[in-house]
Amino acid sequence: LRVLQHGELVAEIPNPALTDEAPLYKRPLARWEPPVSREKPEHIAFAQSGDLTGQLQALLSNSNISSKRWVWQQYDHMVQTNTVEAPGAGDAGVIRIKGSNRGLAMALDGNGRWCYLDPRVGAMHAVAEAARKVACSGATPIGATNCLNFGNPEKPHIMWQFSQTIDGITKACEELEIPITGGNVSFYNETLGEGIYPTPVLGVVGVLEDVHKAAKMHFTGPGRTIVLLRAGEPGDMTDAETEFGSSEYAKEVLRALWGYPPEIDVEKEAALQRAIINLIQDGLVESVHDCSDGGIAVALAEKTFPRGMGARVDLASEGLPPAFVLFGEDPSRIVVSCDPEHLARIKEVAGTHGVAANKIGETIQDRLEITVDGNTVISAAVSELKQPYETALEAALKTDPELVNV
Numbered sequence: 001l002r003v004l005q006h007g008e009l010v011a012e013i014p015n016p017a018l019t020d021e022a023p024l025y026k027r028p029l030a031r032w033e034p035p036v037s038r039e040k041p042e043h044i045a046f047a048q049s050g051d052l053t054g055q056l057q058a059l060l061s062n063s064n065i066s067s068k069r070w071v072w073q074q075y076d077h078m079v080q081t082n083t084v085e086a087p088g089a090g091d092a093g094v095i096r097i098k099g100s101n102r103g104l105a106m107a108l109d110g111n112g113r114w115c116y117l118d119p120r121v122g123a124m125h126a127v128a129e130a131a132r133k134v135a136c137s138g139a140t141p142i143g144a145t146n147c148l149n150f151g152n153p154e155k156p157h158i159m160w161q162f163s164q165t166i167d168g169i170t171k172a173c174e175e176l177e178i179p180i181t182g183g184n185v186s187f188y189n190e191t192l193g194e195g196i197y198p199t200p201v202l203g204v205v206g207v208l209e210d211v212h213k214a215a216k217m218h219f220t221g222p223g224r225t226i227v228l229l230r231a232g233e234p235g236d237m238t239d240a241e242t243e244f245g246s247s248e249y250a251k252e253v254l255r256a257l258w259g260y261p262p263e264i265d266v267e268k269e270a271a272l273q274r275a276i277i278n279l280i281q282d283g284l285v286e287s288v289h290d291c292s293d294g295g296i297a298v299a300l301a302e303k304t305f306p307r308g309m310g311a312r313v314d315l316a317s318e319g320l321p322p323a324f325v326l327f328g329e330d331p332s333r334i335v336v337s338c339d340p341e342h343l344a345r346i347k348e349v350a351g352t353h354g355v356a357a358n359k360i361g362e363t364i365q366d367r368l369e370i371t372v373d374g375n376t377v378i379s380a381a382v383s384e385l386k387q388p389y390e391t392a393l394e395a396a397l398k399t400d401p402e403l404v405n406v
Contacts, residue, residue: 103211112197123168139206151195313361
């Protein structure tokens, strides 16, 4: 590894010292199963119809989903005026490289709940989603770092969680061709002998050759076609039930946890990322947002907020309850909007990468209207959805001075 500054060698490190010759620790491992059901609890049932607007509002006010504006606006997020995409403007933050047209896109991801249920699969998701967010800006992911947070590694089951997580990160990084450039590990995170959820956080950086082509997240105007890009096939009812227990909906609305995180095919994920980068660089899409926490309903709502531009969307149930369709967190999905005239070309480009591109609706003024198989399940003014999204975190973190004992 050689580092040059203006053509002068300033650092040189033999690669084997960082890889094959690095010290290895072989602590005792013991496979571990989380103390939760792997199947949906019998008392939980899902209706085949009904208004789910209130449940969407509840998710939008959830701390894992709601706007973090109240936090980041208190810090220097302009990075010496180099910021191109500020926090919340897109799936990744983008800064320019002064003196050139190039830019860097950066994103973080991690889901401790998924890693608690399956450390290897959860870690793969963390890599894939961070890279997907970078790709949704139009940048090509080129490197990753990490912060790995665990309990006491002297306990064999904690060491097993850690080992599984490393295996998952390795698998995803190899498939996505993203090298790990560094990172850190935090052990012994316990309270009264109880370890935290295994929580790997992955940061991915990508390069934009033309920073002016950085994609936006929000809908830009009415009459635009909304398209869902999907690299994998939806599972059947059994798979959906098992995976839905790991979702934000299960945690926030049902107050329950069961099952496994969604399965992910990282090879197909890589194809999706190549497809969206291609579509952005070719100027075929106007807005881009990945589907993640809260599912496609949350992704659509988040796309309406910056400009108050709504959407009318019809989704197919594929035999699943509406809650699964709206709030399921299947990976490898991206929602884009485009000029209707570009739809055929988008389908063509996506198809060359093995990615499905299906029209699901169009943008409209002021409201978010979602139907499943033609039946209305969400109907609200954009302002009614944005209010809890923008205010929930501040309300949760602020302390009433009158309640503080001086």
